[in-house]
Amino acid sequence: MAAAGRRRREDHQVRFTPYLFIAPFFLLFVVTGLFPLLYTGYVSLFSWGLVDDAPSFVGLANYAELLGDERLGSAAVNTLSIFLLATGPQLVAAVVLAALLDAAPRGATGWRVAVLAPTAMSAVAVGVVFANLFGPRYGLVNEVLGALGLGAVDWQANRFGSHLVVAAMVNWRWTGYNALVVLAAMRAIPPSVHEAAIVDGAGRLRRFWHVTLPMLRPTLLFVVVTSTIGGLQVFTEPKLLDPQPGSANGGASGQFQTVALYLYQSAFETQRLGYASAVAWVLLVAVGALAWANYRLTRRLAGPDR
């Protein structure tokens, strides 16, 4: 009797224990991740001030307003431009770096720790260091350009120039990390695949192009999708490029203001939470759509399923 009772209690425990183990993540995600995201949609239907006790319902007025918002349009263009300047070159550099690391057996750990080091520096620190390097006065980059006989560029004032600087910050910080992700996938390719290609007389470059790259497809897909999700939300780097106190302007004429910066400015500087929430929802949809498009495109480009 007693044994059977204990048995039942244990079964009962076993049935619930695994759910207890996974509960912290689900609770936290629902309360601090999913719910706020959905509630953003609700807030976007109101005119809602930062210290407002009586938000008033305005329906889709915030969305109607953002359709004609030139500032938002400009921010969207800036974000896309920075995203393209960051993701493309970074992906190529990461694959090249991974191939180099794969080919260099000497001091493997040392190389890898060195290329991973930039991830340890915060986006804020990267922002201030690069703002200095690309500074209009006493900036190293302009000095080098001058020494080469080229004219100095006002990197902050020039729209395209400022996008290049922000993309350089993102690329510097993440290329090494992505290279290590790609390297792990390269190392996971069975040697027999390469050996078969060697027997068929394929050279190094042909093997890289026709064997390694196709087999890296899922990993490259992962890297592209994660950098899309991150790239469309770029905030810290452009914020640090503009040293004006307490400003999320993204430059004197908003030349490098991203959508995330505009969202922050609308919510916590202009204090229009409803409008900022509408911007957040549009950005959310854009992130989802672009990540999906990326996923489809990379699959197609990498060839048919095998």
Next chain:
Amino acid sequence: MGELPADPAAGGPRPVRTWVYGLLVAFVAGSLFPFCWAVLVGDQAAVSAVPLAPGGHFLANARRVFDTVPFWRALGNSALVAGTVTVSTVLFASLAGFAFARVRFPGRDRLFAFVVATMAVPTQLGVIPLYLAMAELGWAGGPQAVIVPNLVTALGVFWMRQYTVAAVPAELVDAARVDGCSLPRVYWHVCLPAVRPALASLGMFTFMASWNDFLWPLVVLDADHPTVQLALERLQSGHYVDYPLVLAGATLATVPVLVVFAVLGRRSVDGVALG
């Protein structure tokens, strides 16, 4: 790089290999240059031209950092936030990872698929309601507002689950269960010792991410409770930027992470390979 040993496994004639090392050195130099640059500029008395040599003023500049912004308090706050977040993420992620990897229960695969799907959700876009909630709770301004939403991440759960599948044999868990070992005991005595390397690398990345976080602390913390990143941003904001001061601050803000990184660097490299 000197003479390289012939490596038949890697193949290729020597000129190609030298070229590989040359490019690698260039990549590494590019990786490390901004660190060196921060120290170099942070060592100058004042910037009137591009500095080419050490200036011997780093300690003076560092002292000015502590005088200009509440840097000690920022360090304490960041240590509290990043420390708490790291310990709880490692604990909760390893618990969930163990359950997903080595315990059979109804709905397990679907719930895990949900975890994977949430990794792609840009929860950062929910800052506005999250801020309203924190204000409602009276938490806005203080460190708990930064700690609580970051107690565990989907990436951490995914990471620990993958590692547990590889490192903890199912037979071992089953044998312990047959011997009458309860699930919490199996987790503690069988699973945890086997996944220690993953705990170290997850801990390191969590610490780094938390120490370096900017947007949410900027939104929710008040001026009296800055983290290191907020203090650094405050140093830089002004119409005139004192670069030796700011880059000395950037160096000071990076050193704690670099120390953790240097200690656990090897493991973290393995960690990326896993993720």
